[in-house]
Amino acid sequence: MDDFNSETDSDYTSYWRDWFISSRGNEYFCEIDEEYLTDRFNLTGLNTEVQYYQHALDLVTDVFDFDCDDDMREAIEKSARHLYGLVHARYIVTTRGLAKMLEKFKKSDFGKCPRVLCEAQPLLPMGQSDVANTSPVKLYCARCEDLYNPKSSRHAIIDGAYFGTSFHNILFQVYPAMLPPKSQRRYEPRVFGFRVHAAASLARWQADEREKMKERLRVARIETGFEDEDEEDEDDLGEEDEEMELADAFESAVVQH
Amino acid sequence: MSSSSQVTESWISSFCGLLGHEYFAEVSEDFIEDDFNLTGLQSQVPMYKEALEMILDVEPEDDEDEEEEEEEDEDDDEILGDEKPSGYRRANDRRHLRIASDLSVIESSAELLYGLIHQRYITSRPGIQQMAEKYELQHFGTCPRVYCNSCKVLPVGLNDSPGHDTVKLFCPSCLDVYTPPNSRFQTVDGAFFGTTFGSLFFMTFSDLDIGGSRNSSTGAADALLAIQAAQQEVKNRRDATPAHITSINGVAPHNLAPGLGPGNIYEPRIYGFRVSERARSGPRMKWLRMRPADITELDETRRYWEEREEDGDRPDDDDLNMVDVQEGKADRRKKIVGRRRRANASGNGGGSPMDTNGVGGVG
Numbered sequence: 001m002d003d004f005n006s007e008t009d010s011d012y013t014s015y016w017r018d019w020f021i022s023s024r025g026n027e028y029f030c031e032i033d034e035e036y037l038t039d040r041f042n043l044t045g046l047n048t049e050v051q052y053y054q055h056a057l058d059l060v061t062d063v064f065d066f067d068c069d070d071d072m073r074e075a076i077e078k079s080a081r082h083l084y085g086l087v088h089a090r091y092i093v094t095t096r097g098l099a100k101m102l103e104k105f106k107k108s109d110f111g112k113c114p115r116v117l118c119e120a121q122p123l124l125p126m127g128q129s130d131v132a133n134t135s136p137v138k139l140y141c142a143r144c145e146d147l148y149n150p151k152s153s154r155h156a157i158i159d160g161a162y163f164g165t166s167f168h169n170i171l172f173q174v175y176p177a178m179l180p181p182k183s184q185r186r187y188e189p190r191v192f193g194f195r196v197h198a199a200a201s202l203a204r205w206q207a208d209e210r211e212k213m214k215e216r217l218r219v220a221r222i223e224t225g226f227e228d229e230d231e232e233d234e235d236d237l238g239e240e241d242e243e244m245e246l247a248d249a250f251e252s253a254v255v256q257h
Numbered sequence: 258m259s260s261s262s263q264v265t266e267s268w269i270s271s272f273c274g275l276l277g278h279e280y281f282a283e284v285s286e287d288f289i290e291d292d293f294n295l296t297g298l299q300s301q302v303p304m305y306k307e308a309l310e311m312i313l314d315v316e317p318e319d320d321e322d323e324e325e326e327e328e329e330d331e332d333d334d335e336i337l338g339d340e341k342p343s344g345y346r347r348a349n350d351r352r353h354l355r356i357a358s359d360l361s362v363i364e365s366s367a368e369l370l371y372g373l374i375h376q377r378y379i380t381s382r383p384g385i386q387q388m389a390e391k392y393e394l395q396h397f398g399t400c401p402r403v404y405c406n407s408c409k410v411l412p413v414g415l416n417d418s419p420g421h422d423t424v425k426l427f428c429p430s431c432l433d434v435y436t437p438p439n440s441r442f443q444t445v446d447g448a449f450f451g452t453t454f455g456s457l458f459f460m461t462f463s464d465l466d467i468g469g470s471r472n473s474s475t476g477a478a479d480a481l482l483a484i485q486a487a488q489q490e491v492k493n494r495r496d497a498t499p500a501h502i503t504s505i506n507g508v509a510p511h512n513l514a515p516g517l518g519p520g521n522i523y524e525p526r527i528y529g530f531r532v533s534e535r536a537r538s539g540p541r542m543k544w545l546r547m548r549p550a551d552i553t554e555l556d557e558t559r560r561y562w563e564e565r566e567e568d569g570d571r572p573d574d575d576d577l578n579m580v581d582v583q584e585g586k587a588d589r590r591k592k593i594v595g596r597r598r599r600a601n602a603s604g605n606g607g608g609s610p611m612d613t614n615g616v617g618g619v620g
Contacts, residue, residue, distance in 0.1 A: 114401045114435040116415070116425050128403075138403050140523075145542040147403040147523050151438040166527045172538040173527070182541045187434045189427070189456040196456045198506040198513055199432050201555045202548065210544035213534065222535050 025154035030100040056080040085162030113141035124168040127160025140168045143180045181227035277441035280412040282387040284378040308366035372449030400428035405516035413455035414447025422447040427455035429467040430516030468515045497551035510552045518548030
């Protein structure tokens, strides 16, 4: 965080938002339009959330001309970042904001899902709470619908409220074409080629739950969104049968001798 | 070699010290020197003999020890054949080049060989113990999944033969595999860890509490508090599992995928409202992170027989379930019940008549 200050001291006359977006650790943020920031309606209620609200807003909108000492400047700078984050959470659910974040999503600016079977699905940033200072930002994978911690510690300290709990879900409602196909493939723990019983029985139970869900959706005539669903079902069954047969054959062979 | 401090470190320890090789255990020389442990590797590794010598530091480095260097020269003579010893000796640069190109081939063979030996070593008793120490020290990192609470992970391969996939990390809390966060591990072959190690590890150390704690590096008092809190949490979340059950399917209930189940599944919301399953963008993958609240639901054997109350082939009550209340009977039971069950299933399904004949007594 130190370089923040040194950098701003030297060139804070340039556009604050440009600098903020391009500085290290802020890769998850998109740039908020000037018009959005200057519309007071969009900032409703933030004046109670942010210290030195007016100065911070001036700084963000590049009209800051307040003479003060370094400590004060630093405090205002901090407030400005906080304010930007809070406005950001509101901005990214607007049409323009969603479009900007979508571009970043397509470029995998937020990283890729660490889960092997998600095959490097791009992630989206999200917060587990809309209240500031509750929990840091997490990353949402639309393929496995789970949350992951950012790899880098400089991202792990960003407040989750700067992205909010709704953004990533809204994005896929607005752009359903961006939804990745869901996969039924999964990791099977094995020991010397044999499936581990405890994990396998849990997996079978989970597969039952999945089939129940698919049945519910089928009844409601809704697409399940799984890739190559039928093919894979058959494949799975085929594999099971084969294994069964092999085992049976083996057993009978043993018995015969 | 290891006795003198002047001698450069052994090949093994320098290999394990390389960037990106942090996951490797140092295979003991005893293990490598036992030919039985190397069965079948000769056909998989080019320049096997040289590679093995390199791993064991039988061949010394160039400018180390005069005596041994001469020995090495003799070896080289045989390889180089027609070159005269004296001339080649003086032409030190040329020799260096020659050795260097050979070395790089042998070096890569040695790495392959070491990896394959490593795959076997970490499933052996001393090897798995060594990996346990590394695991405890969190050398392999933690699960990136938020609901796994930084559970410690293990390196695994998705394939046992080299050249298929890089090393992955297995999380016992969600029973899933992840790509290591650092790209330097993307040069490490997954086969060097193998498919067996991850599961075998947690079967071997079944007493390990894999739940993962929020703050692992704090003092004892904090740790105690964390454990108590975790236990309380577990109790609250899973009170459907009867308390007297100590093992299900060979795993303690609190160690069976503790990162899954109610409370550990992400619930998508928009402005506080849950997204419906029926929405096009609605949740479809919750099953992947589910776990029954009452873990005895996973006792498939008992459930199977409960559905077929009147059946001649029904095993004794004692053999009936995979749930342990006291310890130490699970193995035998599993076998009997498993075999009978399969025989019966195929009998019902009109499978091979051999099965029913074999086991006998099907009514």
